[in-house]
Amino acid sequence: MKISLIVAASAGLLSFLSPCVLPLVPSYLAFVAGASLSDLRRPGQAARRGLLLNALGFIVGFSLVFVAMGAAVTVVGGWLLSYRGLVQTVGGLLIILFGLYLIGILRVPFLMRQARFPLSSRPAGVLGSFAVGVVFGASWTPCVGPVLGSILTFAGTGQTVGEGTLLLAAYAAGLGVPFLLSALAVDRFLAFFGRFRPFLPVVDRVAGLLLVGVGLLLALNYMTILNAYFISLTPQWLLERL
Numbered sequence: 001m002k003i004s005l006i007v008a009a010s011a012g013l014l015s016f017l018s019p020c021v022l023p024l025v026p027s028y029l030a031f032v033a034g035a036s037l038s039d040l041r042r043p044g045q046a047a048r049r050g051l052l053l054n055a056l057g058f059i060v061g062f063s064l065v066f067v068a069m070g071a072a073v074t075v076v077g078g079w080l081l082s083y084r085g086l087v088q089t090v091g092g093l094l095i096i097l098f099g100l101y102l103i104g105i106l107r108v109p110f111l112m113r114q115a116r117f118p119l120s121s122r123p124a125g126v127l128g129s130f131a132v133g134v135v136f137g138a139s140w141t142p143c144v145g146p147v148l149g150s151i152l153t154f155a156g157t158g159q160t161v162g163e164g165t166l167l168l169a170a171y172a173a174g175l176g177v178p179f180l181l182s183a184l185a186v187d188r189f190l191a192f193f194g195r196f197r198p199f200l201p202v203v204d205r206v207a208g209l210l211l212v213g214v215g216l217l218l219a220l221n222y223m224t225i226l227n228a229y230f231i232s233l234t235p236q237w238l239l240e241r242l
Contacts, residue, residue, distance in 0.1 A: 066168045069155075
């Protein structure tokens, strides 16, 4: 597996654990399920199935937005193919800036803005949850924005549209899988959140350090070298199935 996919999936997980996503997960679950949080603590069989389907609709919604973004930026990057070295250097420096912002060293005003959409009510059912997921994916929040922007910048250096879409699919999986697990066990998630709350500020620092490292590797062209090295370690039978 390419190291870039591992980085993208890790970035998705860090986005889920970020201070402005994790505390809102119970609210998102209650909203897409059309139920109160107390009702979700001990859902019946039908309610549990409905919650799972709505959570899947929500995840598919934001995943499609992220994947479409990945495809779009890769197409733009393809137009600049002859300047790929420059694109990688500039992209790496941009990712480093995103990382420094998350660490708290830099303040970037446009990243502090948040796109807000009226979500006081939603269409009923899975389609409604899908629509909410699309809105979530299209929103630019202070926590998700720098990480998502970095992955999109990374995708822009890819050589094919497939690489960009796969990279953003990995990011969406890193964000979506823990959300789905939270929907499957709301009580356990709430217990986990209570224990994890004191460490929320650390998540931004870890994400920032990850982005700075990735930015340096990309700017110095070491990401390509690392990808080639990890591919060389992958058994041939596995490569044929990837």
